[in-house]
Amino acid sequence: MNFKDIATVAGKPGLYKILKPTRSGVILESLDEKKAKLVAGMSMRVSILSDISIYTMTEEGAEPLESLMKKIEAEYKGDTGVDASSSDAELRAFLKSVLPEFDQERVYVSDIKKLNAWYQIIRKSIPEVLEESNETEKEA
The missing domain is CATH 2.30.30.730 (SH3 type barrels.)
Known part of the structure; x- marks a missing residue:
């Protein structure tokens, strides 16, 4: 998957x-x-x-959700330290730690909450999708 x-x-x-x-x-x-x-x-x-991205201030303008979730996995290994009850500042600091160039005006706190919730669901149900893909998967 x-x-x-x-x-x-x-x-x-x-x-x-x-x-x-x-x-x-x-x-x-x-x-x-x-x-x-x-x-x-x-x-x-x-x-x-695979069609969802997070707005950034980079030339590309967005970071694909898949690569962002893999960065979160590499950095936090499941323990992001934030949840739906975390403060706005904590949630923004969490996202800034894995995506420093995210667009703070276009990415809302509700988006960060959803990102964290989805990450936790994926990590619990299908953690294999968070692993870095090997060469054969990249070619497919």
Whole structure:
């Protein structure tokens, strides 16, 4: 599994594994212990994690979520030291430690909370996607 196989649904908490497409949407399975199935129709906003980026002040303008999560894993090994109840300053300091050039005006505290929550879900459910990919995966 990789970031192309993981999705988020607007208005629903958590992350979902993409099982298969249907004629009218896609079948998803939650990454939590419940493994609840969900048929996301065309009217639901489904975002694939590999398509999500964090705004930066660099020339590229954004950092892909996958590379950012791998940086978080390399730096923190699961213990980010922040959660949903952390202060705004603590959350911004956490993101600045792994992505110093993030755009502080366009990246909201709620985005950082979501980033941390998603990281924790991935680390618990499918930690192998946080490992640095080997050469054969890069070519695929």
